[in-house]
Amino acid sequence: DAKTTQPNSMESNEEEPVHLPCNHSTISGTDYIHWYRQLPSQGPEYVIHGLTSNVNNRMASLAIAEDRKSSTLILHRATLRDAAVYYCILRAAPGGKLIFGQGTELSVKP
């Protein structure tokens, strides 16, 4: 499975945008980029995913580089509830299991 690289931790201020980077230089053409997050003492929850084009949903936006070797998860206005570990995961087209890395621990300051 292709690997991803994320910063171990990031800090943000409440109500400011947050850009969480992910590098995946060995991504293959059929790999989808998925983001999940895990709030304290909870199971992970799906955030967003994409293949080539930028994606938006009610939770976040996903910006994918033209060469697909990196991507950025964008939280438009961070809230205290967004403090979590964010995982960037590559999943091959047939789907199935998720291979989690270490993720980025996001802290949000009031």
Place this chain on the structure above:
Amino acid sequence: GAGVSQSPSNKVTEKGKDVELRCDPISGHTALYWYRQSLGQGLEFLIYFQGNSAPDKSGLPSDRFSAERTGGSVSTLTIQRTQQEDSAVYLCASSFDKVYEQYFGPGTRLTVT
């Protein structure tokens, strides 16, 4: 609607005992996954079921671990002869199909003493 549920929420067992962990997926979801999360290893995949296909057991750490899914719904993860290194939070997830997003349960915290 109801999400993924797991039972028990906490389980303490003695080394060498067998344990069974249960997962109730979201109704209608054909794919079901087991993961575990421990301090040393992070979140790791264990096994997944997709419909009537043979399960992907590639993540099971040893032959002490097994899982079954009866009637395409409820799943049970069994750990035989538990060891202290089995202590972890065991997470179950389900999805409409293997290509869709996964919904995770709250997990079962297993402590082996």
